[in-house]
Amino acid sequence: MTSGPWKMESQRTYFGKALIELGRRNPDVVVVGADTTESIKTIDFGKAFPDRLFQLGIAEPNMISVAAGLAAAGKIAFAATYSVFGSGHTYNVIRQNVAYTNLNVKIFCSHAGLTVGPDGATHQINEDIALMRGIPRMTVLVPADGPETAKCVDAAAAMKGPVYCRFSRTNVPTVTSTEDDFAIGRARVVRDGSDVTLIGCGLMVARCLEAADRLDRDGVEARVINLSTVKPLDVATIDRAARETGGIVTAEEHTIVHGIGSAIATAIAANHPVPMGFVGVQDVFGESGEAEELLRKYGLTAEKIVDAARDVMKRRGRTR
Amino acid sequence: MVDVSEELIRGLKKKAVTLRKHIIRMTHNAQSGHPGGSMSACDIVTALYFQVLRVDPKKPQWPDRDRFVLSKGHACPVWYAALAERGFFPVDELMTFRKINSRLQGHPELGTTPGVENAAGAEGQGLSFSVGLSLAARMDHKAWRVYCILGDGEQDVGQTWEAAMAASKYGLDNLTAFIDRNGIQQEGRTEDIMPLEPLAEKWEAFNWHVLTIDGHDFRQILAAIDEAHRTKGRPTAVIARTVKGKGVSFMENKIKYHGAATSDDELKLALAELDAQEAAV
Ligand SMILES: Cc1ncc(C[n+]2csc(CCOP(=O)(O)OP(=O)(O)O)c2C)c(N)n1
Ligand SMILES: [Mg+2]
Numbered sequence: 248m249t250s251g252p253w254k255m256e257s258q259r260t261y262f263g264k265a266l267i268e269l270g271r272r273n274p275d276v277v278v279v280g281a282d283t284t285e286s287i288k289t290i291d292f293g294k295a296f297p298d299r300l301f302q303l304g305i306a307e308p309n310m311i312s313v314a315a316g317l318a319a320a321g322k323i324a325f326a327a328t329y330s331v332f333g334s335g336h337t338y339n340v341i342r343q344n345v346a347y348t349n350l351n352v353k354i355f356c357s358h359a360g361l362t363v364g365p366d367g368a369t370h371q372i373n374e375d376i377a378l379m380r381g382i383p384r385m386t387v388l389v390p391a392d393g394p395e396t397a398k399c400v401d402a403a404a405a406m407k408g409p410v411y412c413r414f415s416r417t418n419v420p421t422v423t424s425t426e427d428d429f430a431i432g433r434a435r436v437v438r439d440g441s442d443v444t445l446i447g448c449g450l451m452v453a454r455c456l457e458a459a460d461r462l463d464r465d466g467v468e469a470r471v472i473n474l475s476t477v478k479p480l481d482v483a484t485i486d487r488a489a490r491e492t493g494g495i496v497t498a499e500e501h502t503i504v505h506g507i508g509s510a511i512a513t514a515i516a517a518n519h520p521v522p523m524g525f526v527g528v529q530d531v532f533g534e535s536g537e538a539e540e541l542l543r544k545y546g547l548t549a550e551k552i553v554d555a556a557r558d559v560m561k562r563r564g565r566t567r
Numbered sequence: 568m569v570d571v572s573e574e575l576i577r578g579l580k581k582k583a584v585t586l587r588k589h590i591i592r593m594t595h596n597a598q599s600g601h602p603g604g605s606m607s608a609c610d611i612v613t614a615l616y617f618q619v620l621r622v623d624p625k626k627p628q629w630p631d632r633d634r635f636v637l638s639k640g641h642a643c644p645v646w647y648a649a650l651a652e653r654g655f656f657p658v659d660e661l662m663t664f665r666k667i668n669s670r671l672q673g674h675p676e677l678g679t680t681p682g683v684e685n686a687a688g689a690e691g692q693g694l695s696f697s698v699g700l701s702l703a704a705r706m707d708h709k710a711w712r713v714y715c716i717l718g719d720g721e722q723d724v725g726q727t728w729e730a731a732m733a734a735s736k737y738g739l740d741n742l743t744a745f746i747d748r749n750g751i752q753q754e755g756r757t758e759d760i761m762p763l764e765p766l767a768e769k770w771e772a773f774n775w776h777v778l779t780i781d782g783h784d785f786r787q788i789l790a791a792i793d794e795a796h797r798t799k800g801r802p803t804a805v806i807a808r809t810v811k812g813k814g815v816s817f818m819e820n821k822i823k824y825h826g827a828a829t830s831d832d833e834l835k836l837a838l839a840e841l842d843a844q845e846a847a848v
Binding site: 277298299301303304306308309311312313314315316317318319320321322324339340343344347348349350 | 630634676677684685686687688691693695696697698699700701702704707725726729730732733
């Protein structure tokens with residue numbers, strides 16, 4: 248797969264539509280909200296099924312526990328709001344009432360990462376993957392784009408147990424297609440190559456593909472992996488990439504502290520260590536700005552991925 | 568009004584003493600745990616498990632069972648004691664409480680202990696969880712009811728009031744919350760740590776039907792539950808005035824026994840007192 252031109256689409260719109268279709272197929276699906284239902288597009292689920300959307304106000308801990316109670320009585324409960332409120336603000340409620348209980352609560356959060364934009368650092372959570380992947384029993388999903396967000400909805404509902412899924416407020420390039428097969432726990436090789444591997448999640452998958460195009464111009468064949476499931480990690484696919492390409496660069500719209508780079512480093516260190524590079528937010532808070540400006544300022548660009556790839560290759564004594 | 572016979576009350580009193588003895592033995596055996604709040608909630612739990620709740624120990628997952636949620640999870644000794652006496656698991660197992668490889672965790676775990684309906688330990692989540700259960704029962708047009716016990720210290724937690732608002736928003740008349748008003752939390756008296764009064768008025772202001780009772784009087788407990796059943800369109804909060812450590816004189820009203828087990832000598836004294844109460848019933 249090469250880069251673009253891609254359609255820019257809203258993950259929230261795909262999320263909202265997928266939820267309604269799921270709700271139509273499965274009467275046990277219910278949704279809880281916290282005064283953000285319009286923005287996160289669950290309001291349409293409420294229009295389609297007025298008795299199955301519970302508006303609980305600005306009370307996220309309560310929202311998560313109510314979802315857990317609904318799930319304990321047999322419902323598949325989707326709790327949806329902004330990532331900063333649906334993960335950090337409610338961390339211990341998720342831990343005790345959702346994960347420890349192993350209930351069918353599916354936490355779907357938009358507004359993850361820097362690309363929240365002008366709202367600034369209070370709303371730009373770059374730590375949610377770290378928080379959620381640390382909780383036992385939690386499945387953590389980061390869909391690359393709209394179509395994949397829709398697939399996450401269906402797959403989350405189909406599996407037993409808690410799920411955290413994070414995506415963007417901003418429109419993102421549609422890099423997958425509705426026909427692509429998708430499974431929780433499987434990392435997808437979206438471009439083949441044997442010189443280096445670029446592993447991205449969320450909107451950084453597109454940037455990995457752009458970086459691969461640029462590297463290709465210099466004769467470097469980069470493999471690109473879409474890591475839409477952060478946990479459970481597809482260790483087999485990552486291990487194969489380490490063995491076959493000898494170097495890995497990770498790219499995430501998230502702090503490099505305990506994000507996907509850390510997860511992958513741990514996995515390959517235990518199997519087949521290779522040099523790695525980490526593109527992500529460098530343990531700092533964000534700030535106000537437009538999404539694109541922020542990505543550039545904080546180094547979440549194709550250029551940075553290219554630089555990291557060259558550095559990885561140099562460290563293992565190869566230029567291509 | 569429910570017809571409450573002398574016989575029934577005597578049976579409940581006897582059962583409550585049995586549960587209190589279990590609580591004392593379990594926490595003594597573990598040399599940890601929270602006897603005080605287990606003893607204060609004991610009569611409410613006894614009334615629920617031995618008179619009110621429609622549950623089947625042989626089918627803990629029976630979908631139409633009533634749900635009991637212990638929000639103040641540290642008081643789980645009283646829950647485990649009631650479940651064992653009700654036949655959910657062997658009484659002998661109570662002595663594994665807080666030990667390695669036990670089904671009776673230091674705080675309740677869902678899915679491990681037969682009959683346990685929620686995970687608790689971090690205070691303040693149980694009422695919200697109960698709201699979720701109550702909403703599900705109503706969606707499915709089910710008759711089963713939800714009973715939740717909260718601590719009074721737990722009234723400090725913001726989430727308790729988030730849940731209170733949600734329950735009244737949805738008019739959850741299938742939900743009854745008991746507030747174990749023993750006046751003590753971990754480090755002191757509730758009114759010193761964080762004043763709660765006027766508490767009944769707070770719940771009323773949140774649009775609940777509110778009753779204040781003596782939480783050690785079985786007739787009042789059963790009457791309150793009966794009134795809750797008859798109350799339509801609103802959830803009911805029962806503020807149960809209780810004594811922390813109730814049943815063992817030297818533990819009563821003592822902040823220490825919130826989270827301290829009895830010594831060997833105290834164990835003997837406590838059991839002797841409870842034996843005497845049993846004989847007197
Ligand atoms: C969120 C949270 N903070 C602190 C604690 C530690 N803690 C355990 S019990 C307790 C006091 C509980 O008081 P109360 O709710 O009145 O319980 P009771 O008197 O019925 O035992 C505290 C502070 C906790 N369990 N959860
Ligand atoms: Mg108390």
